[in-house]
Amino acid sequence: MRAYKPKDDVQKKSYYTDRYWVAPMVPKSMVEDDAVFAADLAAIKAKFDVSDAYIQVEQMVVYIKPEDNVGVLKLMKEELGYTQLSEMSAIDWIAKQGQFEIFYQMLSMGKRKRIRVKCFIDQNQAIESVNPLFRSADWSEREMFDMFGVKVNNHPYMKRILMPDDWEGYPLLKTYPLQGDEFAAWYEVDRIYGKEARAIIGPEIRDSARVDRYDTERFSRLGFEVPMGAEPKAVDAEETPLAYQEEGGVFMIDKFEDDKTEIISDRKR
Amino acid sequence: MQQPNRLRPFFENITFDREDNEMIVNFGPQHPSAHGQLRLILHLQQEQIVKAHPDVGYLHRGMEKMGENMIYNEFMPTTDRMDYIASSSNNYGFALAVEKLIDVHVPRRAKVIRMMLLEINRLISHLFWLATTALDIGAMTVFLYAFREREYLMDIIEDYCGARLTHAAIRIGGVPLDIPDNFIPDLKDFLDKLPANIKDYEDLLDTNRIWLMRMENVGIIPEEMALSWGCTGPMLRASNVAWDIRKEEPYELYDEVEFEVPYSDKCDNYARYKIYMQEMRESAKILYQTIDMYAETVKNNETELMAHSPQYISAPKLELMTQNYSLMQHFVLVTQGMRPPVGEVYIATESPKGELGFYINSQGGPYPYRLKLRAPSFWHTGILTDLLPGHYIPDVVSIIGTTNIVFGEVDR
Structure with missing residues (x-):
């Protein structure tokens, strides 16, 4: 069963806490x-x-x-x-x-x-x-x-100050996810291109560290890299070797062959 | 009437064309003299401003939210991006707040190095302020001169931490490195030349007719208004309040150094300019004293740079490499983060812009439960609402200049 995650606090939590841990107090x-x-x-x-x-x-x-x-x-x-x-x-x-x-x-x-x-x-x-x-x-x-x-x-001008005026949701609530919610993902698409463009553009990727290996628009497929601007390779194309020997570079071992190795007894040899 | 369409959405309820004489001008957010991303909506009668409405948030990155999802040490480089003109002072404010929370003793040598960094940052920030404000007013020469001096300081900082703008040079519990060999000779060379440089700027500006017309009796902030709006730093000191946190609530070793707190009762732009110039001299004075203090720590063989508190701060490298338990503690600190005690703290430090405060509410976890960043520029922008009405369009530029706002800090 998938672990239950509380919905009322979606902030990052420590993945491990000792069960005997008692937090001290600031005096x-x-x-x-x-x-x-x-x-x-x-x-x-x-x-x-x-x-x-x-x-x-x-x-x-x-x-x-x-x-x-x-x-x-x-x-x-x-x-x-x-x-x-x-x-x-x-x-x-x-x-x-x-x-x-x-x-x-x-x-x-x-x-x-x-x-x-x-x-x-x-x-x-x-x-x-x-x-x-x-x-x-x-x-x-x-x-x-x-x-x-x-x-x-009785505040003279009770309006949003940092977020846009038409924003929905309150970012610092514990229920609000760090990467933003559904509304945040569509906000710019809706405002700039209109709701009808949603299917063409797709939601905004708000996790800046996300790498999608099947997303050939932003990333090459790992192992099937092509030069910038070129057509992505077909799925059954030959894989680009990830490691290759540069001319005059450090000698690389493709495959370790046990019988061709030598055990050195004198380490200062 | 506005005609909203897809590319020009209907964001605010502003009618630009009006029946009466009033005109509404959008100043920024991309105006070169708006110092970043300030958008001012100005209501004008002829050239006079009757209502000003600063609109901020164009650089909002949600640092408080990020901080609540990061371990304490992870957040340190993010603080660089607040006041990116003087990033070590942000590092320091955060480090000090966490140190108060976990109650560790920072070694003296680290304190001296931190003070050096803080004062170099203050000089960098004030030089940058002078350069950009002078450029806004039209003094290109001062801009070039001040940037030249700032470059020397950035080189000194680069020698220390490898970065020029976003230093992340201070750690919770001390500093990561000792200063390099050429640091003090370079700094001394710079400081010896600085008085002549400041005199150059003042010769160019002090009695300059254009500078005086744009600065004198413009942007007057009375004392009550400055206090009520939460102004701090040079903004407050120009309004006849001699309040400097370094002096009044000394942190680090500021109670051991001698310096003056310049203040003025003129309350206008020119007073703020003079205070910035005077503060540069005071910073130089402090830096000379820290050089002596550093020499003293060398003489006394005080080589410690990080606080000793293995529960919260990783032990020195030698211990990590030789003692198993230290390595285990270090592993937990790196992978899970330190867990400060349950409690809260608000620590204010005197950044170049004013009172930089960090409020941390810890619930005993590795992530702060609530982190509030009190940035001085936020209120220095807010005061424009009350300050600008009555002034004329050219005054807006010089007033924004002397408030010394940085938008990394306003929007956070």
């Missing part, structure tokens, strides 16, 4: 260990629900409710001095728990501290835009929508 420390982070967290906790908070690799991670995102970022910007939103995006946890994780990477230049504000939203839940607070969220949220299909409420 987390308590927020109380850092006075600046502790004060920031206390200020956030005074007004909003915080489900979890810890320090990992010198940065504080704070989990909040998704509906508080604008409030927390406003508080951080205006009262705590986190003046820059460096980055924001989503992480796809749909296969595991049907949710997206949204993270906002904040930077305070005065305190020289970075905080990652995170929240979970359901698969079809929209999140409020933080664009009025940080203009950088304008493009980040568009990219998040483009890559994950996470909808953002």
Whole structure:
């Protein structure tokens, strides 16, 4: 029977994992260990629900409710001095728990501290835009929508940013294959030549490393190579020798003949 | 009204012919001064821009998706293709993020070599910026001069790693090679001549009437706007924020070297130009110090180039060839890849363009669960939406020039 492959996560997987393997954890420390982070967290906790908070690799991670995102970022910007939103995006946890994780990477230049504000939203839940607070969220949220299909409420221009406007599917979802799906394979053929040309042209080969030995358009048949531009050889034609002796080249052995060989006893001979 | 057909498909809802006075111009994606694949849709009243809409994605290769399907070491050459003007700085950002995740100690000599590479890359990138921007404005001489100097630096890099543009010169845990014998004499020769070269450029440009008209009081980014749009690097420093990650959150050995962080309160194109020039001088200063630091490691006989952590990083060749277990671990690392601990990390480094950040979410597997590349140029392109309105068509070219955007990085 063919091995079952889960459809909800088509990313590349390790072909072998020791069954006793337990992955270690990147150490987390308590927020109380850092006075600046502790004060920031206390200020956030005074007004909003915080489900979890810890320090990992010198940065504080704070989990909040998704509906508080604008409030927390406003508080951080205006009262705590986190003046820059460096980055924001989503992480796809749909296969595991049907949710997206949204993270906002904040930077305070005065305190020289970075905080990652995170929240979970359901698969079809929209999140409020933080664009009025940080203009950088304008493009980040568009990219998040483009890559994950996470909808953002009250965004001024909610359109795809990197993929074409008429693209179907969200490339960074775990369900989306690396080489693209059916739609991706026909996208350029349909747009440039029209759907009626599909039968003539065929789907786009999106695996750049693929070699089809029967595809004489792009590759010669192995063993039946012809010069560039020449007609491909007939199937019953004589095979091109793969190895041949060049004039003045290294002497090559076609066939190893046991009885004509000599065993050298003195290796320094 | 557009007449869409097979060869001219109906992509955007843009009406080019309008009843009012407004004209819509498509700037790029193949415009020579668009620095790659930037497409700007400009709404014009006469020659003045009333609305600008940058359209990106023409160089989108899905690097984040590729990264999620590659082992960590495999991804390193892909990072070269982000900011391909200064590819070692991308290598370094990724390597540093993974090193923080697996918590390894990089040997001092490797750190010194990495700093040399980073600063050479910064010089290459700034020279390239100067050359192309000057060419956009019409200063052909500066273009030729700056490319000549850049060529020397590329030769030095080529002597180190064999590549000129896509270096892949940094590994997770250190560097693969020690510098060749001629590296430091060549670098010193170059650095000794650099001040005179920079003076040449400045003599040609600083008080040049055309240059001043195109640069002064054009493209003013106020401090709030720069912060809000996530600007970093020279873009932010020209807007009166003295923020350099090398100085404020030192990584590698930047806390041991002395350098200044130039910044300006003028906020315009000319301020950015002056900051690029000043940063080249600072990079040279850092490079002189790294040469001394390297000599010190030679004196102290610190020859290690890769971190010692056989669980994550292959052991040195001698061990692989003599010890069976090291060879087994090496085989697993090459065929299956390292498995960093479960956790996440966001590491920002100061690339020549600004804050280059790598966010890695690892679930303990050999492939990152989520890899987010924070490229500075992405937001430096986005800011054109707010920056361009009010400017005139020729200003667009000089503003795109001084934002120093690279599309390998914007689209990833």
